[in-house]
Amino acid sequence: MMNISENTILREESSFLAGVRDCLPTVLGYLSIGFAAGVVEKTAGLSIVEIGLISLLLYAGSGQFIAAAMIGANSPALAIIFTIFFINLRHLLMSAAISPYFRHLTPFKNVLIGSLLTDETFGVAMNEAASKKMLSEKWMHGLNITAYLNWFLANLAGAFFGEWISDPEKFGLDFALPGMFIGLLVLQMFSRRKWMKDVLVALSAVAIVVGVSLVTSGSVGVIVATIIASTIGMAVEKWK
Amino acid sequence: MEVRWSIFLIIFGSALVTFIPRVLPIAILSRVELPEWAMRWLSYVPIAVMAALVGQELLMPNGKLAPLTDNLELIAALPTFLIAIITRSLLGTVLAGIISIMVLRFVF
Numbered sequence: 001m002m003n004i005s006e007n008t009i010l011r012e013e014s015s016f017l018a019g020v021r022d023c024l025p026t027v028l029g030y031l032s033i034g035f036a037a038g039v040v041e042k043t044a045g046l047s048i049v050e051i052g053l054i055s056l057l058l059y060a061g062s063g064q065f066i067a068a069a070m071i072g073a074n075s076p077a078l079a080i081i082f083t084i085f086f087i088n089l090r091h092l093l094m095s096a097a098i099s100p101y102f103r104h105l106t107p108f109k110n111v112l113i114g115s116l117l118t119d120e121t122f123g124v125a126m127n128e129a130a131s132k133k134m135l136s137e138k139w140m141h142g143l144n145i146t147a148y149l150n151w152f153l154a155n156l157a158g159a160f161f162g163e164w165i166s167d168p169e170k171f172g173l174d175f176a177l178p179g180m181f182i183g184l185l186v187l188q189m190f191s192r193r194k195w196m197k198d199v200l201v202a203l204s205a206v207a208i209v210v211g212v213s214l215v216t217s218g219s220v221g222v223i224v225a226t227i228i229a230s231t232i233g234m235a236v237e238k239w240k
Numbered sequence: 241m242e243v244r245w246s247i248f249l250i251i252f253g254s255a256l257v258t259f260i261p262r263v264l265p266i267a268i269l270s271r272v273e274l275p276e277w278a279m280r281w282l283s284y285v286p287i288a289v290m291a292a293l294v295g296q297e298l299l300m301p302n303g304k305l306a307p308l309t310d311n312l313e314l315i316a317a318l319p320t321f322l323i324a325i326i327t328r329s330l331l332g333t334v335l336a337g338i339i340s341i342m343v344l345r346f347v348f
Contacts, residue, residue, distance in 0.1 A: 047243065095264065115259055176338055179320050187328060209296050225292040
């Protein structure tokens with residue numbers, strides 16, 4: 001009897017719908033940023049179809065903002081592609097960090113999962129992974145596809161309705177993104193319970209990202225901060 | 241309602257260079273057994289990357305260091321962190337952040 005009820009819970013917890021449900025808290029953040037991206041893309045002169053394409057193919061907030069700005073400024077195509085490569089290079093680290101939880105899947109299935117990886121879905125997935133040895137494929141698809149569709153719709157909404165909303169900052173929607181990162185950071189710490197080391201790593205990351213971003217760029221800052229702060233965490237754990 | 245070739249090439253090119261770092265590690269690393277130190281290093285990546293993103297959003301919102309005394313976002317982050325710690329709810333945290341910054345912008 002115990003087994004049956006536990007199995008039911010396990011099945012429900014790892015289903016596609018559970019992934020959809022676990023994505024819901026990020027919907028507001030994606031919606032406001034995606035909307036803003038749509039507005040910026042429209043202002044840069046992209047057509048609705050082009051905006052739909054960029055949100056579905058590139059599917060990256062910071063990358064799309066930069067793309068819109070550089071297209072608007074008539075930058076050469078190669079310069080735009082090269083810049084976006086650097087801005088999105090942090091996915092390399094997140095994709096590596098999430099890989100141990102998908103050992104049970106074929107490389108092709110992992111390509112499907114990785115192709116929709118974002119800061120937010122990564123954060124939600126790593127919180128889910130804290131108490132587990134592996135993550136469910138269906139759950140991850142539920143999370144990824146919900147975020148993906150929400151992003152697409154938000155971009156289109158921004159492109160269509162952007163001009164009617166004069167001041168989105170008044171409603172504080174721009175703070176949905178930092179709010180979400182704060183929530184993901186705190187939840188991650190609670191699930192790990194390595195307080196001293198995690199706070200040390202987090203504070204190092206903040207200090208490094210500010211320092212490096214000031215002399216290079218924000219995207220290089222995030223990558224360098226992640227590499228050095230993770231190394232600090234690894235080293236401190238080794239010495240103890 | 242059209243897609244210009246020049247724009248399509250930019251979108252396709254940037255999508256490709258974003259796709260590769262997204263899928264390469266998860267496709268390859270999940271097939272190999274990583275050494276213990278590498279696993280330990282990777283276990284700190286979520287904390288490091290989220291903290292870096294928070295730091296960037298709060299301290300340098302426009303790519304420049306914002307003055308500490310005139311940074312409403314940084315003040316709004318305090319109740320947001322507090323709600324995150326108390327409720328441990330992602331949605332609650334996002335809402336707390338939005339309400340905090342809304343109130344602060346209304347008052348100041």
